[in-house]
Amino acid sequence: MIRLFDTLRREVVELRPRTPGEVSLYVCGPTVYDVPHLGHARTAVTYDVLRRYLTWRGVDVKMVSNITDVDDKIIARAAEEGSSEADVAARFSDVYVRELEALGVAAPDERPRATEYVDEMVSFTAELLARGVAYVIDGAGVYFDVGRYPDYGRLPGRSPEGLLEGAGARVAVDDRKRDPLDFALWKAAKEGEPTWDAPWMPGRPGWHIECVAMALGLLGDGFDIHGGGSDLIFPHHENERAEAEAAGRRFARLWMHSAMVNVEGEKMAKSAGNFRTLADVLAAQDPRALRLAMLQAHYRTTIEIDEAALASAAAGVQRLDAFARRVGALGAPGGGSGAAPTPDCGEARAAFAAAMDDDLGTPAAVAAIFDLARWGNVRLDESDAVGAIEALATVQELCGALGLEVGPTGRADEDDGRDAVQRRVDERDAARRARDYATADEIRSELATAGIELEDTPAGTVWRRVR
RNA sequence: GCAUCGGUGCCCGAGCGGACGAAGGGAGCGGCCUGCAAAGCCGUCUAUCGCGGGUUCGAAUCCCGCCCGGUGCUCCA
Structure with a gap:
């Protein structure tokens, strides 16, 4: 029996898949406007391990992990460097995929991009409008009406009033919204930004709706696990949940959140400027x-x-x-x-x-x-x-099952200079047999300088390259 | 402010009422092995489990208070 902590219920619960023996898993991936840092790595590793372990246990896992390729920050970055949003997204998305692979994170079964699901998001938004849980503000966008979703606040464990405290002061609230907590499903087009057509106005999708469209679209209603970093609990995941359930859809059965990576005692974040890139660590x-x-x-x-x-x-x-x-x-x-x-x-x-x-x-x-x-x-x-x-x-x-590959590294038989090294190793062995330890030690330290480490075993001298 | 998580040995970090007489990793020390090393094994060293009360036959584990730190409160993995 596999047990997991469910953020919504705030306790460790038994994993009861929708279909016995199968687990559908959706993990929120990154917004690709910059290179990945250790925080992204931790989240990716966490769910990679979950997936590998379940598979090891004989569970058939279907994993979907998205990449957000349309967003304010991508637009800002493109403007900053004078390139296109598509170029920025493609570039950092490639880096993300490549570096995660180097970390041993297996590719998900599906890696959808938000821009590939705009049609689905438009129809989902239309459905929310039709149900009266969303409304249009001319020239601004389409908003989700939080007041129509009584359960709002349960995932982060806060009441709607509590969520408002301290927040209102920080964010300029559009007073045409019915409630300050209402959030955008669709943002009206602005000059020079990526834009799609929609019945209410041209524009682009809000952040949360992409995950709803992709998760439900690829995994179906009532999929098993929705995961991500703990910083996504609110508002992102709560808003996803609100959208899906207000539309009458059964969303994730279990919510998982992996914790943050700190740097010198503080959360690593791009916005804090204290992040350490995955590339730096991978290189070292x-x-x-x-x-x-x-x-x-x-x-x-x-x-x-x-x-x-x-x-x-x-x-x-x-x-x-x-x-x-x-x-x-x-x-x-x-x-x-x-x-x-x-x-x-x-x-x-x-x-x-x-x-x-x-x-x-x-x-x-x-x-x-x-x-x-x-x-x-x-x-x-x-x-x-x-x-x-x-x-x-x-x-x-x-x-x-943990994604860790263990084996002899720096193997002699795969080394480029194996013949030359082997010759010296043989010479040293000859010297040792002749009890000429001075020569033997000289050869050993010479090889050590060249990054070759020796081990004398009962079966003979084994060597490997350590750098 | 509200919410929430945490403070365990030299470092990292499990455990979260009863074989804890506190896992595992790293570092140190001693020994065995080795020509010497390396690797490995064995042994060992640092732990009044943040502080003060309480509950209990029994608390690192539960409760109360305090101190300190992290995180969240529509940028976030």
């Missing part, structure tokens, strides 16, 4: 280190990703790789040799699943993996090849 670190660092904290707690956290996680990843390398040095006869899983692999698997079933307890799941790796290393020390191979296979399988 093994992408797996970033993923592990995120997995070692629960998805609902705020994390701080700094050099220390990254270095610590990188060391952990290396430890797992080293285990794989040690097993590999056995000259393993491929696979688990048909042996029945040893008890400890079963225990690890059970601990892993129990942790993950409980609201995606990745920290405990990761702990189970490290425990198993240690156990496998002991098997190795005791010359139990079958046990060690089995342990590695299990470690890799469980890591795979």
